Amino acid sequence: MSYIILYALLGVGLFVLGLYALIIHAHLLRKILAINVMGTGVFLVLVALAARHQDAPPDPVPHAMVITGIVVAVSATALALILMLKVYAATGKTELHDGKPD
Amino acid sequence: MTDNQQTGKAFRLLLVLLLSAIAGWLAYAVLALSSSPAGLGEQVVTHLDTSGVGNPVTAVLLNFRGYDTLLEMAVLLVALLGVWSLGGIADYRESPPGPVLDTLSRLLVPVLILVAAYLLWVGADAPGGAFQAGSVLGAAGVLLLLSGWRLGNRFAGLLLRAVLVLGLGLFVIAGTGLFLIGGAFLEYPPSLAGGLILLIEAAATMTIGATLAALFLGNRPRVEPDK
Amino acid sequence: MTGDLLGIPWAVLLILLPLIGGLACFLLPSLSKSLGLLCALAILVAVGGLGWQLAENGAQRYAIGGWGAPLGIDLYADGLSLLMLVMAALVGLGVSVYSSAYFNGDKARHFWPLWLFLWAALNALFLSADIFNLYVTLELLGLAAVALVALAGGADALNAAMRYLLVSLLGSLFYLLGVALIYHGFGSVDIAILAQRIEPSPAAWSAVGLMSAGLLLKTALFPMHFWLPAAHASAPAPVSALLSALVVKAPFYILLRLWLEIFSPTGAAPGQLLGQLLGLLGAAAVLWGGIQALRQTRLKLLIAYSTVAQLGYLFLAFPLGTSIAWKGVFYLLLSHALAKAAMFMAAGNILYFCGHDRITDLDGVAQRLPLTLAAFSLAGVSIMGLPPSGGFVAKWLLLETALRSGQWWWAAILILGGLLAAAYIFQVIGHAFTQADAPAETGLVPARMEWTAVMFAFAAILLGFFATDAFELIGIGAPTSGVSGG
Numbered sequence: 151m152s153y154i155i156l157y158a159l160l161g162v163g164l165f166v167l168g169l170y171a172l173i174i175h176a177h178l179l180r181k182i183l184a185i186n187v188m189g190t191g192v193f194l195v196l197v198a199l200a201a202r203h204q205d206a207p208p209d210p211v212p213h214a215m216v217i218t219g220i221v222v223a224v225s226a227t228a229l230a231l232i233l234m235l236k237v238y239a240a241t242g243k244t245e246l247h248d249g250k251p252d
Numbered sequence: 253m254t255d256n257q258q259t260g261k262a263f264r265l266l267l268v269l270l271l272s273a274i275a276g277w278l279a280y281a282v283l284a285l286s287s288s289p290a291g292l293g294e295q296v297v298t299h300l301d302t303s304g305v306g307n308p309v310t311a312v313l314l315n316f317r318g319y320d321t322l323l324e325m326a327v328l329l330v331a332l333l334g335v336w337s338l339g340g341i342a343d344y345r346e347s348p349p350g351p352v353l354d355t356l357s358r359l360l361v362p363v364l365i366l367v368a369a370y371l372l373w374v375g376a377d378a379p380g381g382a383f384q385a386g387s388v389l390g391a392a393g394v395l396l397l398l399s400g401w402r403l404g405n406r407f408a409g410l411l412l413r414a415v416l417v418l419g420l421g422l423f424v425i426a427g428t429g430l431f432l433i434g435g436a437f438l439e440y441p442p443s444l445a446g447g448l449i450l451l452i453e454a455a456a457t458m459t460i461g462a463t464l465a466a467l468f469l470g471n472r473p474r475v476e477p478d479k
Numbered sequence: 480m481t482g483d484l485l486g487i488p489w490a491v492l493l494i495l496l497p498l499i500g501g502l503a504c505f506l507l508p509s510l511s512k513s514l515g516l517l518c519a520l521a522i523l524v525a526v527g528g529l530g531w532q533l534a535e536n537g538a539q540r541y542a543i544g545g546w547g548a549p550l551g552i553d554l555y556a557d558g559l560s561l562l563m564l565v566m567a568a569l570v571g572l573g574v575s576v577y578s579s580a581y582f583n584g585d586k587a588r589h590f591w592p593l594w595l596f597l598w599a600a601l602n603a604l605f606l607s608a609d610i611f612n613l614y615v616t617l618e619l620l621g622l623a624a625v626a627l628v629a630l631a632g633g634a635d636a637l638n639a640a641m642r643y644l645l646v647s648l649l650g651s652l653f654y655l656l657g658v659a660l661i662y663h664g665f666g667s668v669d670i671a672i673l674a675q676r677i678e679p680s681p682a683a684w685s686a687v688g689l690m691s692a693g694l695l696l697k698t699a700l701f702p703m704h705f706w707l708p709a710a711h712a713s714a715p716a717p718v719s720a721l722l723s724a725l726v727v728k729a730p731f732y733i734l735l736r737l738w739l740e741i742f743s744p745t746g747a748a749p750g751q752l753l754g755q756l757l758g759l760l761g762a763a764a765v766l767w768g769g770i771q772a773l774r775q776t777r778l779k780l781l782i783a784y785s786t787v788a789q790l791g792y793l794f795l796a797f798p799l800g801t802s803i804a805w806k807g808v809f810y811l812l813l814s815h816a817l818a819k820a821a822m823f824m825a826a827g828n829i830l831y832f833c834g835h836d837r838i839t840d841l842d843g844v845a846q847r848l849p850l851t852l853a854a855f856s857l858a859g860v861s862i863m864g865l866p867p868s869g870g871f872v873a874k875w876l877l878l879e880t881a882l883r884s885g886q887w888w889w890a891a892i893l894i895l896g897g898l899l900a901a902a903y904i905f906q907v908i909g910h911a912f913t914q915a916d917a918p919a920e921t922g923l924v925p926a927r928m929e930w931t932a933v934m935f936a937f938a939a940i941l942l943g944f945f946a947t948d949a950f951e952l953i954g955i956g957a958p959t960s961g962v963s964g965g
Contacts, residue, residue, distance in 0.1 A: 155282065155286045172645075178641065182645075192656045202285070202663075206290055209292065211291055211292045213312075214312035217309070225330070226331065226621075226648055228468075229331045229622055232338055240637050241634045281681040288663060289666060292666060296550070319552045320611065320615050323600075330623050331622055333592055337589035337630055338629055410506070417502050421502055424502070428495060431491065435545060437488065437495075
């Protein structure tokens, strides 16, 4: 048990905070940011726990997983942002409507 | 206060309670993990000398779990395909870059390219590698785009597409080639591993840089037909 | 010679072929139609090769990079993976043929690479034995699917695509946090190794909850189906077929793998209570989806709600839990894929022909598009679960298990769901057979689009006759060995 575990707990906190923001906020940009905060939380859990044994060097496997995860997150965010702009261009709104086509 | 606001408040309170409970449970699970046995770190170290690189993270990314990285290059390309298929957005209102941005980008871009090359090279033995180098290249691209630079018509067609598929393409070709000469898919012979990894990473760096800049731009660079 | 062919790692080819096809289509857009069709045929051959390999040698494991788990990533193919791959290959070939007539110009240029990358993601997902690798395939699948939905253009499709993307990312993050806890708790991400190592602990329980929640959201189990109808209905017709037939089944497949292999031997499995809960949600989905489908005024939305209902049946095996019930579910996966692909294609033809899909204005469709209407009706037979279709065999197996174990209430759900399906399908057919008052403006539907729909509908019916052979293939490697016999 070391102070490293605090970072993992912080990761859990970010994950749940992001989830809250995702549910509460209607603005799409905030939703996209919320998803990114959640992702950061997961990455933090992964890398923090990788260093939990202080007598050994940090486990490289979760580090590699996080790099993969970051690239995926960047790709998804780029697609989400342009979709948001397209939704805005088509409907004039920065929020989703209730999904029922007329 | 209207009914609507009150239900809104009640909903928020309920949500906060529920999420706090989830957070508490997850924190408990994480705390319980602090004494669990170590993961694959030791195995990575044991096989590091046959992996072709000295940096364990690079060894995992490009060799032990190289297949993840291959698929992840596909994710990057699919995101770009998605962005391009949306047809872009009405043009940004572009103002000509001020003198500071103009001068700075001229100075910085060569430096950034140099930094990217260094990160790529050093990634074999120290923190760094294709993704870090690619992000720096991407940043250089963004800086160029911000200062009003656009890809010349001559390069916006097949050549651009070739750069964008280079990373995934070379990965697939190398993996397939290795299994045609008798190994498993993506099984690098230890003597060739270092060189192959550097080659794949160099291609990936260029592709990542170009893709990130293209994602930033959002519009597919238009090739005007010659009239 | 045969020995050489048996030695080919067909599983790797199944992932490489669509990847290379996607790259080629992106590089050479003018050839993308022919490249795509060629790729679809090659994948069919490769699935045949893998099936033969499995029939000869049993379940296959392949170590990518030669490292082997836990350090490297393994591919694993057994009867269940084969079933999913065959399903993807058949639907994929049909959708490719259909799309070669449906998409033209700029749309085609965007469709082909996205579709082939989506196919690569599906094949990679069905073959992966590694829970982190599964995360990457899920993301590849999700992004490609969202981009394909948005290809339809227009406010509805963009709105649906945006919601679909957010839901998909949320589901993936839940899944990834679960993977993080599992890796740090048990030191591996390989399914077979985890099956031996895992034991009840707070991390394991949290991971079960997180991963299941994420996957249930992605597979749209009631009440988490809210995103599905709009996304599946507003996508272009061949994409709707792909989404309903294949894409929603992918997270369900991961869920099955996790529950049948990792979580079940430890007792951290659904357990009695969780199994009953999933069954209840499935039953609610069957009823709610059926009722909503009846209330729709647009054909594609009706079919999308029908998907919500049919997905519900898949969860009825959780409370029943016997291997016969699972067989029913596996068969339903396949028969629903074929029937639903036929239905969405038929709807696509009607849209193409009439320019709208308002159910009350479908009069005269029976005279003008007899083939398309035949396809819709035949597919309907399988969706309702009438003999001799594949849907009948599947639902019969579930019904039999329910009655045998004395849980008659699940049997009641099966019968009610069938009646609801009959009601919404006959509603469409009834309107289509109404004489048209005035000859409507018509466009000709390409023959390829009509015939692929008919072929799929026929296949869904024919499936009823080949049940025993199919079960032999699905049984390779005993994917349900984790559950009690039945």
